[in-house]
Amino acid sequence: xxxxxxxxxxxxxxxxxxxxxxxxxxxxxxxxLGGAGIVAAVWxxxxxxxxxxxxxxxxxxxxxxxxxxxxxxxSGTWKRLRLHSQIDSTVERVDTLAEVGATGVCQGRLxxxxxxxxxxxxxxxxxxxxxxxEGTRVEVVKVLKNKIFVKLKEE
Numbered sequence: 001x002x003x004x005x006x007x008x009x010x011x012x013x014x015x016x017x018x019x020x021x022x023x024x025x026x027x028x029x030x031x032x033l034g035g036a037g038i039v040a041a042v043w044x045x046x047x048x049x050x051x052x053x054x055x056x057x058x059x060x061x062x063x064x065x066x067x068x069x070x071x072x073x074x075s076g077t078w079k080r081l082r083l084h085s086q087i088d089s090t091v092e093r094v095d096t097l098a099e100v101g102a103t104g105v106c107q108g109r110l111x112x113x114x115x116x117x118x119x120x121x122x123x124x125x126x127x128x129x130x131x132x133x134e135g136t137r138v139e140v141v142k143v144l145k146n147k148i149f150v151k152l153k154e155e
Contacts, residue, residue, distance in 0.1 A: 002048045006041045013037030094123040095143050102140045125150045
């Protein structure tokens with residue numbers, strides 16, 4: 001029964017140490033509990049079972065910790081858990097929808113950014129004329145890939 005307690009304590013402590021190193025890096029709680037568990041398991045083996053068992057437990061804990069660290073830090077260990085999808089989408093381009101000099105209407109308040117209808121399309125715009133109310137006519141001044149810059153259209 002004593003061996004079972006010592007072995008379970010060592011396994012749980014090594015798991016806590018691996019969690020500290022790989023998941024909760026820097027929190028310290030799992031590392032302190034894992035280290036204290038290893039020390040407690042070795043101490044219990046020395047005090048309950050005997051000196052020889054304590055030596056075997058100390059050596060076994062060191063070897064088990066080394067093996068667990070080796071397998072956890074190996075390059076292929078975490079491939080099954082890794083995310084394999086790739087992002088292949090792009091931001092909606094508005095540079096093909098609007099051109100400098102085009103006119104549009106504010107769809108909402110530009111404070112200083114908002115939506116503007118230009119050439120039948122609604123695009124994200126930034127006002128160079130300050131805050132503009134909904135329904136205000138604007139003129140496109142500059143076009144980027146994902147945003148246009150507008151100013152108040154002078155009639």
